Amino acid sequence: MTTKIIGTGHYVPERIVTNDDLAMIMDTSDEWIAERTGIRQRRIDTGEGVVSMALKASKNALENAGITADMLDMIIVATSTADDLFPNTASLVQRELGNHQCVCFDLSAACSGFLYALNTAHAYIKAGMAKTVLIIGSECLSKTMDWTDRSTSILFGDGAGAVIVTEAETGIESVVAHSDGRKGEVIICDGRPLENFLVKKNVTYAYTQMDGQEVFRFAVKTVPECIHELLDQAKIGVEDVDYFILHQANERIIRSVSKRLRVPLERFPMNLHNYGNTSAASIPILLDECNRNGLFVPGHKIVLSGFGAGLTWGAALLTW
Ligand code: UT7
Numbered sequence: 001m002t003t004k005i006i007g008t009g010h011y012v013p014e015r016i017v018t019n020d021d022l023a024m025i026m027d028t029s030d031e032w033i034a035e036r037t038g039i040r041q042r043r044i045d046t047g048e049g050v051v052s053m054a055l056k057a058s059k060n061a062l063e064n065a066g067i068t069a070d071m072l073d074m075i076i077v078a079t080s081t082a083d084d085l086f087p088n089t090a091s092l093v094q095r096e097l098g099n100h101q102c103v104c105f106d107l108s109a110a111c112s113g114f115l116y117a118l119n120t121a122h123a124y125i126k127a128g129m130a131k132t133v134l135i136i137g138s139e140c141l142s143k144t145m146d147w148t149d150r151s152t153s154i155l156f157g158d159g160a161g162a163v164i165v166t167e168a169e170t171g172i173e174s175v176v177a178h179s180d181g182r183k184g185e186v187i188i189c190d191g192r193p194l195e196n197f198l199v200k201k202n203v204t205y206a207y208t209q210m211d212g213q214e215v216f217r218f219a220v221k222t223v224p225e226c227i228h229e230l231l232d233q234a235k236i237g238v239e240d241v242d243y244f245i246l247h248q249a250n251e252r253i254i255r256s257v258s259k260r261l262r263v264p265l266e267r268f269p270m271n272l273h274n275y276g277n278t279s280a281a282s283i284p285i286l287l288d289e290c291n292r293n294g295l296f297v298p299g300h301k302i303v304l305s306g307f308g309a310g311l312t313w314g315a316a317l318l319t320w
Pocket of ligand 1: 033151213
């Protein structure tokens, strides 16, 4: 018995912000951003929030799976940009979906969040503790950006992706997940600072800070290693994999992974040119687009792989 994806959905805010739009508020250009990252535009939230985006992606996924919300045993939301500290995003999505029994929690693993959530759902299903789980990646990165920092803010976008998984005979074949906190400082966003009756501070908001080159080096090394580990576990080779759905951070990272694995770039679908890096939402958004475009057929072998702050990284192999 394993875990199968039976439905996918996504939602992105309506407001499109192009590279040329960004060049009007900072010293950058479409040429620089497109050449260094592959990104041409991103969606930016103008007031909707992480719960609302998660809910819309979830409704699409439920419809795609042909099931109703009352059939869910669990909702997991991967996010680092929740609207509130509590209640958690998953409970707020549950409230709107009208299922008032299932277990709901959020999971924080930055851009690897969706993969960690998929692993968690898989573990619950294998343990017989859940049958059908809604997994969502929903992020509003734009609120964590310093929009005067051209080296980081141009990369990210807002959006949500969701999948429904359930127990089945075929589906996930192997999973790997890793974390290494020693280099955590290369991508950080401080939380709410301590301020109480003992400690008085002038509270200021913190923004995402990143050492782009360190993150780049980390990604191009760990993603291929982790995919090899995953495929060795499943006793198959890269040539047996039909598609690699990687976290959509930078086209140059994906090109480098394709080269290191010696797999043609055509087997790496991409949508980062449209959405930028949507962190935990990037893999489920891409999965949904590929699913709805009819790219996957039953029996296809698909690798998912993500990396991000923590540092965290992981991969999953599934049969569609
Ligand atoms: O989910 C994980 C999220 N993080 C990532 O995926 C980040 C991975 N890293 C990257 O994608 C790349 O490192 C970046 C796209 C962030 C930066 O690309 P780079 O090729 O490493 O550029 P760089 O930082 O070496 O900067 C080269 C030059 C610098 O100018 P000087 O010092 O050579 O004069 C920067 O100041 O480009 C300049 N620069 C820009 N110029 C125009 C940096 N950002 C910009 C910009 N527009 N937006």
